[in-house]
Amino acid sequence: MKALHTAATGMKAQERNVEVISNNVANLRTTGYKRQRVDFQDLLYQNLRRMGTETSDAGTIVPTGVQIGSGVKVAATAHIMSQGSLEQTSNELDIAIRGEGFFQIELPDGTTAYTRDGSFELDADGTLVTVDGYQVLSGIEIPEDGQDITISSDGTVQIVDPDGAVVNLGQIELARFVNKSGLEAVGDNLFLETEASGAPQVDNPGNDGFGDVQQYFLEMANVDAVTEIADLISAQRAYEMNSKVIQAADEMYSTTSQLR
Structure with missing residues (x-):
């Protein structure tokens, strides 16, 4: 079941997000500090049915197809070089x-x-x-x-x-x-x-x-405490939701193993 591993990438990505946010908050009073932002990218997709393929001799094609993603990754931790106060x-x-x-x-x-x-x-x-x-x-x-x-x-x-x-x-x-x-x-x-x-x-x-x-x-640092706390809460909730997906996938595995 891919969901287990996909959700794990989400938890890992949000863990990195929290690490960056914590560094921003730690440098709230650091002279000349420039805050960082995490940029995410989705991972490779598995094509179960590729869009654009022909489905008949008449030339009809698949309009959307079936793609299953494999999760998320941290692509960059960019420095935001805006002016500090x-x-x-x-x-x-x-x-x-x-x-x-x-x-x-x-x-x-x-x-x-x-x-x-x-x-x-x-x-x-x-x-x-x-x-x-x-x-x-x-x-x-x-x-x-x-x-x-x-x-x-x-x-x-x-x-x-x-x-x-x-x-x-x-x-x-x-x-x-x-x-x-x-x-x-x-x-x-x-x-x-x-x-x-x-x-x-x-x-x-x-x-x-x-x-x-x-x-x-x-x-001063260009870190806004309110923004960082809001980002921290969002990252925490995303981490929790990914953990819920892992729990759900585990329960589905358990149900499958108990079939007779």
């Missing part, structure tokens, strides 16, 4: 992106990673780094005697030197991708380029469709 902070090195783009981060092995998490700090050399100490690709170093760090909406970084003069230190660039959902999440709020995402396009904030940056703000 901006939350104001008191840290002058907190930067949020409003619109398209990612900050570029240099990993210890020289690989470039990308993030929407703009909670930056300074290392001992005055270089802009992430909370894990990874350098932000900007080439900007803040002098030890620099004061009143200002980051404008186009990414320009300025300070006031001891003489009271405004000094321009450079500009923070952003990267964007044709298919940003094709980026690979690797943890630590970081994404890596893949063949699916395409090569990054790099430019200054505010140019040619790039978003601008907001100092003293951080982008």
